[in-house]
Amino acid sequence: MNMDDIFSQFGDIFGGGNPFESFFGGGGGTRGGRRVQRGTNLRIKVKLTLEEIAKGVEKKVKVNKQVVCHTCTGTGAKDKSSYHTCNTCGGSGSVRRVTNTILGQMQTTSTCPTCNGEGVEITAKCTTCKGEGLERGEETIAINIPAGVSEGMQLSMSGKGNAAPRGGIPGDLIILIEEVPHETLKRDGINVIYDLYINFADAALGTSVEIPTIDGKAKIKIDAGTQGGKILRLKGKGLPEVNSYHKGDQLVYVNVWTPKTVNKEEKELLEKLKNSANFKPQPGKSEKSFFERIKEYFE
Numbered sequence: 001m002n003m004d005d006i007f008s009q010f011g012d013i014f015g016g017g018n019p020f021e022s023f024f025g026g027g028g029g030t031r032g033g034r035r036v037q038r039g040t041n042l043r044i045k046v047k048l049t050l051e052e053i054a055k056g057v058e059k060k061v062k063v064n065k066q067v068v069c070h071t072c073t074g075t076g077a078k079d080k081s082s083y084h085t086c087n088t089c090g091g092s093g094s095v096r097r098v099t100n101t102i103l104g105q106m107q108t109t110s111t112c113p114t115c116n117g118e119g120v121e122i123t124a125k126c127t128t129c130k131g132e133g134l135e136r137g138e139e140t141i142a143i144n145i146p147a148g149v150s151e152g153m154q155l156s157m158s159g160k161g162n163a164a165p166r167g168g169i170p171g172d173l174i175i176l177i178e179e180v181p182h183e184t185l186k187r188d189g190i191n192v193i194y195d196l197y198i199n200f201a202d203a204a205l206g207t208s209v210e211i212p213t214i215d216g217k218a219k220i221k222i223d224a225g226t227q228g229g230k231i232l233r234l235k236g237k238g239l240p241e242v243n244s245y246h247k248g249d250q251l252v253y254v255n256v257w258t259p260k261t262v263n264k265e266e267k268e269l270l271e272k273l274k275n276s277a278n279f280k281p282q283p284g285k286s287e288k289s290f291f292e293r294i295k296e297y298f299e
């Protein structure tokens with residue numbers, strides 16, 4: 001997956017907008033010819049469990065940010081009488097000047113010096129925000145996180161960042177994804193890995209064991225004569241790919257546990273079994289080599 005794909009799909013999810021603009025965009029913009037300031041982007045981290053990543057989740061996050069000043073509703077003016085359309089530019093934010101040059105008359109347009117391009121003049125500033133139109137505040141934002149995201153991925157919500165001074169364009173909210181490690185399962189891309197340990201007797205006689213999966217417990221059958229190192233594949237029990245119907249698998253690595261110590265009785269039993277013809281390793285065609293198992297895993 002390349003960067004473009006990631007950005008375009010989150011652009012869709014979070015209501016469009018060019019994400020590059022918000023990542024690399026400048027400090028301002030224009031609205032109807034007038035200059036407006038742009039709010040800064042806000043970065044937050046969101047921690048997700050493997051279960052949340054598997055299904056996708058809506059996270060409600062309380063964000064401390066710059067919001068529109070409640071006293072002046074963002075105008076930056078003390079009251080209505082201290083806020084009026086700029087007399088110099090008539091509210092357009094720009095002034096036209098005609099100059100005579102050797103090539104004839106030339107008309108140039110420049111930013112209005114009185115209002116600095118904002119189109120309004122403030123004679124008395126709001127005391128709460130000192131004319132900025134902003135104050136610190138909190139907002140609870142619902143973030144829809146699509147299934148299959150991974151550690152380090154960034155999502156962008158256009159316009160959910162810091163508010164902009166005096167009615168400008170708000171910045172974006174950038175969400176950095178963090179994964180909470182799972183207690184028993186390991187993630188490997190879209191696959192989920194579980195290390196299963198069974199004892200030697202169960203490996204020889206066969207058994208059925210309960211193992212954890214992303215959607216709860218599952219019972220799996222271990223065939224009689226299972227070799228250590230076998231990889232069992234639970235189709236579709238992995239994680240989804242972002243923005244796709246493709247799903248990974250759960251891989252169960254079968255480890256055969258060798259006792260680290262044995263008592264006298266166990267030792268006698270093992271000594272007896274040791275020389276039995278069936279106990280002599282006889283890898284045949286049905287036994288997959290380590291290399292084959294790895295290859296199968298990556299297929």
Ligand SMILES: [Zn+2]
Nearest residue numbers: 086089112115
């Ligand atoms: Zn002006």
Ligand SMILES: [Zn+2]
Nearest residue numbers: 069072126129
């Ligand atoms: Zn204010």
